[in-house]
Amino acid sequence: MAFSPEDLKEFSGFAARLADAARAETLPRFRKGTTIFNKAGPWFDPVTDADREAERALRRMIEKIYPDHAILGEEFGETKADSPWRWVLDPVDGTRAFMCGASSWATLIALEHEASPVMGLIDQPFTDERWLGGAAETLYMRGGQASAARTSGLTDIAKARLSTTDPLATGYFSDAEAAAFARVAKASRVARYSLDAYAYGLLAIGELDIVIESGLQRYDYAALIPVVEGAGGVVTNWQGDAPGADDKGELIATATPELHRAALEVLKG
16 A cells, blocks of 8 residues: 555644643653553563553554554554554653653654554653654654754764663673674763663754664664654664564664764674
């Protein structure tokens, strides 16, 4: 099934409505002592009532307006897996940040067609920032004002501003991945940590140059791809292939193709 620019405009408008609905569930609970649950048994994998209630609200809206579309969400799995259209939801990406009162968490909403992300939205309600990517462009919105988002255009890794959520092997990286990331950090000018999905928004407006992650699930990164690419950046796995081409959840996003090639070379050692 083909889709037109008018279709994408309609979907983008609906995604904005979804983000507004998520805000109504997440923002009143932020820094208000929201209930925290551990969903991973002996390991700590937190989820809050903000995660769950926001996803429930988004699912209800999608099921009403687009009943034939599939939905994949972090908290409640996948429905209608045979549909060519799929909404991919992570209502609170960065739950650890959320529970600590840090504003690096974000709501992630993607729309995929035939398993390829065609539209992505990153929303940070507390700072009132939103990124909407699709059709080879990304808009950055804050305080009711919208502007075209563009990456920094940096090509020199020695001047790069780098980020990952957790650089340690005790976090999301294996020992080998942590060592590979450390090589890129050493080659870069500065590294900042614990920014979650917010880092990709910063990359899209030229405030960061490289973001490297591992251990990601589809709902963690589907929305990021159109946002970064629409701003002029590059997103692949650590082998330079499409995200999701392997099962490691590795992702590298950069401001330019030249920077991407340089960072991949350092990653591979």
